[in-house]
Amino acid sequence: MDLTLKIWRQASANDKGRFVSYKVNNVSADSSFLEMLDVLNEDLVIKGEDPVAFDHDCREGICGACSLYINGRPHGPDRGITTCQMHMRHFKDGETITIEPWRAKPFPVIKDLMVDRSAFDKIIQAGGFISVRTGGVPDANAIPIPKRDADLAMDAAACIGCGACVAACKNASAMLFVAAKVSQFALLPQGRVEAKERVQKMVAKMDELGFGNCTNTYACEAECPKEISVANIARMNREFLVAKVAAPKDK
Amino acid sequence: MGKLDSKIPQGPLAEKWSYYKSHQNLVNPANKRRMDIIVVGTGLAGAAAAASFGELGFNVKVFGIHDSPRRAHSIAAQGGINAAKNYPNDGDSIYRLFYDTIKGGDYRAREANVYRLAEVSNDIIDQCVAQGVPFAREYGGLLDNRSFGGAQVSRTFYARGQTGQQLLLGAYSALSKEIGKGTVKMYPRSDMMDLVVVDGHARGIIARNIITGKLERHAAHAVVLATGGYGNVFFLSTNAMTSNGSAVWKVYKKGAFFGNPCFTQIHPTCIPVAGDYQSKLTLMSESLRNDGRIWVPKYAEDAEKIRKGQLKPTDLGEDRRDYYLERRYPAFGNLVPRDVASRAAKERCDAGFGVGNTGLAVYLDFADAIKRLGKHVIEARYGNLFQMYEKIVDDNPYETPMMIYPAVHYTMGGIWVDYELQSTIPGLFVAGEANFSDHGANRLGASALMQGLSDGYFVLPYTIQNYLAGHIHEPHFKTDLPEFEQAEMNVRETIHRLLSVKGTKTVDTFHRKLGHIMWDYVGMARNKEGLQKAIPMLRQLREEFWKDVKIPGTNEMVNTELEKALRVADFLELGELMARDALHREESCGGHFREEYQTPDGEALRDDANFAYVAAWEYQGENAEPLMHKEPLAFEYIEVKQRNYK
Numbered sequence: 054m055d056l057t058l059k060i061w062r063q064a065s066a067n068d069k070g071r072f073v074s075y076k077v078n079n080v081s082a083d084s085s086f087l088e089m090l091d092v093l094n095e096d097l098v099i100k101g102e103d104p105v106a107f108d109h110d111c112r113e114g115i116c117g118a119c120s121l122y123i124n125g126r127p128h129g130p131d132r133g134i135t136t137c138q139m140h141m142r143h144f145k146d147g148e149t150i151t152i153e154p155w156r157a158k159p160f161p162v163i164k165d166l167m168v169d170r171s172a173f174d175k176i177i178q179a180g181g182f183i184s185v186r187t188g189g190v191p192d193a194n195a196i197p198i199p200k201r202d203a204d205l206a207m208d209a210a211a212c213i214g215c216g217a218c219v220a221a222c223k224n225a226s227a228m229l230f231v232a233a234k235v236s237q238f239a240l241l242p243q244g245r246v247e248a249k250e251r252v253q254k255m256v257a258k259m260d261e262l263g264f265g266n267c268t269n270t271y272a273c274e275a276e277c278p279k280e281i282s283v284a285n286i287a288r289m290n291r292e293f294l295v296a297k298v299a300a301p302k303d304k
Numbered sequence: 305m306g307k308l309d310s311k312i313p314q315g316p317l318a319e320k321w322s323y324y325k326s327h328q329n330l331v332n333p334a335n336k337r338r339m340d341i342i343v344v345g346t347g348l349a350g351a352a353a354a355a356s357f358g359e360l361g362f363n364v365k366v367f368g369i370h371d372s373p374r375r376a377h378s379i380a381a382q383g384g385i386n387a388a389k390n391y392p393n394d395g396d397s398i399y400r401l402f403y404d405t406i407k408g409g410d411y412r413a414r415e416a417n418v419y420r421l422a423e424v425s426n427d428i429i430d431q432c433v434a435q436g437v438p439f440a441r442e443y444g445g446l447l448d449n450r451s452f453g454g455a456q457v458s459r460t461f462y463a464r465g466q467t468g469q470q471l472l473l474g475a476y477s478a479l480s481k482e483i484g485k486g487t488v489k490m491y492p493r494s495d496m497m498d499l500v501v502v503d504g505h506a507r508g509i510i511a512r513n514i515i516t517g518k519l520e521r522h523a524a525h526a527v528v529l530a531t532g533g534y535g536n537v538f539f540l541s542t543n544a545m546t547s548n549g550s551a552v553w554k555v556y557k558k559g560a561f562f563g564n565p566c567f568t569q570i571h572p573t574c575i576p577v578a579g580d581y582q583s584k585l586t587l588m589s590e591s592l593r594n595d596g597r598i599w600v601p602k603y604a605e606d607a608e609k610i611r612k613g614q615l616k617p618t619d620l621g622e623d624r625r626d627y628y629l630e631r632r633y634p635a636f637g638n639l640v641p642r643d644v645a646s647r648a649a650k651e652r653c654d655a656g657f658g659v660g661n662t663g664l665a666v667y668l669d670f671a672d673a674i675k676r677l678g679k680h681v682i683e684a685r686y687g688n689l690f691q692m693y694e695k696i697v698d699d700n701p702y703e704t705p706m707m708i709y710p711a712v713h714y715t716m717g718g719i720w721v722d723y724e725l726q727s728t729i730p731g732l733f734v735a736g737e738a739n740f741s742d743h744g745a746n747r748l749g750a751s752a753l754m755q756g757l758s759d760g761y762f763v764l765p766y767t768i769q770n771y772l773a774g775h776i777h778e779p780h781f782k783t784d785l786p787e788f789e790q791a792e793m794n795v796r797e798t799i800h801r802l803l804s805v806k807g808t809k810t811v812d813t814f815h816r817k818l819g820h821i822m823w824d825y826v827g828m829a830r831n832k833e834g835l836q837k838a839i840p841m842l843r844q845l846r847e848e849f850w851k852d853v854k855i856p857g858t859n860e861m862v863n864t865e866l867e868k869a870l871r872v873a874d875f876l877e878l879g880e881l882m883a884r885d886a887l888h889r890e891e892s893c894g895g896h897f898r899e900e901y902q903t904p905d906g907e908a909l910r911d912d913a914n915f916a917y918v919a920a921w922e923y924q925g926e927n928a929e930p931l932m933h934k935e936p937l938a939f940e941y942i943e944v945k946q947r948n949y950k
Contacts, residue, residue, distance in 0.1 A: 065861075083698070084581045091583055091812070098810045098856055098865060106862050108371060110544040112584050113692075115469055116375045138695055163515060164862040171492065174372050178484035182477035183436045187356040187761045188427070190434035194391060197445025207438040207463060210470060214374055237436060244436050 054146040107166040117213030122153040127217035157225035180254035218273035224265030229273040232289035249296035329773035336361035340524040346373030349736030350530030351475035352760025358482030381468025384460035385753040387425035409744020410894035506732035523781035533715035533737040539819025541712035560727040561920035563720035563740030566886035571713035572645035595673035646710035669705035724767035735759035745894025807852030
């Protein structure tokens, strides 16, 4: 198939950025979206032009490195997959495809389609863990966990940290990402110990980093490649409220 | 020779690790605060080690090429992690896990290391559960297990099909906790360019900031490499795109010996190559072989017609199919180990019975299982894998058989390390897939995660102290030493050389060519003639690369072509060492199959009298042949047998 690509080009964080159109011809319908971009980049390199920068790594939908806003949707038109898992058979011959980076203030553009998502790491560093050190822990079967809770925790833990939820949200809210981690630990007895401190610290960090608020449009869930449920946001709100109410007055 | 001391502690096998831990040297808390450790890589081994060092009180600097430590390739592991917990009460034990691992590795691993791995496997599961890793559970609330290749017990813990992801996120959370506390400093998007050796000891690294291109010097009392495997030397593999062998190659060139470079694992069930545009291969979990039957057409004419699209696999009746694994290995059938299954697929395709438009594919058929168990059962067991297959291939595996073909998956070879995971350069430790240590010539499923976390959480935090205890008087190192100056200059020169070639071909063009040579001559089946041919071909390709590669842009920017070029330059050299090692090892063992050494019915023929050793290669300079050292493998606790799956 022959395609026209309208790609966001931005040399660096300080550059203004603009759309540039490219033609790619003879694209195999069986190739993935990123392989199609590889073909474009090979062409650009041969011509001595700067190839389009984008993040990617595992190319099987689990590392969370790839992003891309394709025709107005994070990770493109298909549901429940990442950009690297999308194949060109979802597009029509002769189509014009618009490709942009994630657009959110806390995710500044580094170059072209690459953005800086280190804000997510900072939220985790603020409290997205259970404070155990290596060694000296109880036997793995010492604390039984109801299967239902373990399964729900796993549903939440499936988050790949790609940032599509933030990109999809009109408020650039990170609620789904934070809620997924808060929920995972809130559902497990090991995580209950620090649950109150955790949710407060993570929410405070999220606010401090400039992510917006949740106004319940559920765009995040619709665009999440791992289909993480917004029920996690409800759980986080409950955890947060309980933590606030229970917080000692003198703090 | 005589340079290789594996430092195996005294005493009976089961007591060696305890003996070591009770007699080793430790560093007291006040001194820990004054000592720096560099960790390169943030996968299971790197993240686990860095977090544990931080908890102990050391100053830690961690380097990773990704934007976040959570993206390291450990994340892609699907199946599970082994441990000798014996929760199902089915007869497992530390000894049995040790035995299966040694046997699975075709008796080419060190007994003491493998025993320790089995011993600490249980601690790993405890640790991960305490961190909040949501392993699969039974209705009673206890942990669930499943079985995996090469074992008669169910000892594999799992978190759906994303065990690697959950374990890595566990290690990442521990690492994040330490970063938050300030004991660990993380350097994301940082590529290690070289190791700095001062007075024979590893003292630091040169790293390149991937965003700005700036070269940075970092000094420490010890350096840990946990940079993964080098499977991408084949261009197409199941590895992530940026997985590379540059860090291990750089330390090899600085004097660390390279152990068994030719031992590569080819995984039998991957989605076949479809076209030239293809950038990587996707693994379909080994678990599929529990219910799928593997076959090719019985007659070459049928295979030909299928390749041309004139015939569909479902058109062929039972009498025109060849279930070759069931035919050749009636005892194990479709569940033979990875190396055996891979070779058998290649044999059929080479003989002209392959399917798919390239002729390099075989069928994995679920029709019988669906008939026997019903579609809903197969869907419940493998639904996500079937969906993944359909997304990629655009074909419904419930109706037509899947097509699969072997692909490069894991490298058992790596930097030679002693019992302490220390390389031949004092102060340089190597962990996880980057070292050669525990899997011999073939790795069993669900053992890679076990090894990465064992090295990171439970081995290095002890052994590194034994080394550091002898260096407590040394102050924080300065990076203005001439050795740092020299190392940085060399890196600068290499980058300059690459950018000034200004040739006509892209980096990927060379990488693809390299991959073809490696796959054809140093791949699943090797022979003397082919290997002797490959070495000059690799040299020629290397020359061509340095004369004709085209890299646009400069160093001082995000330059992915330059990053790739630096890695491919190293792969081009590493490929030759792999070929040399494969050529010298005149036997077949595990993933290393030399066509000259097989039994009359085509099985691997090991030569224990002459090759029961680790080949540790020492770099001798740019155009000189590397020098091989041997570490003999003595098996005191298990009887060495021929593997038989018939």
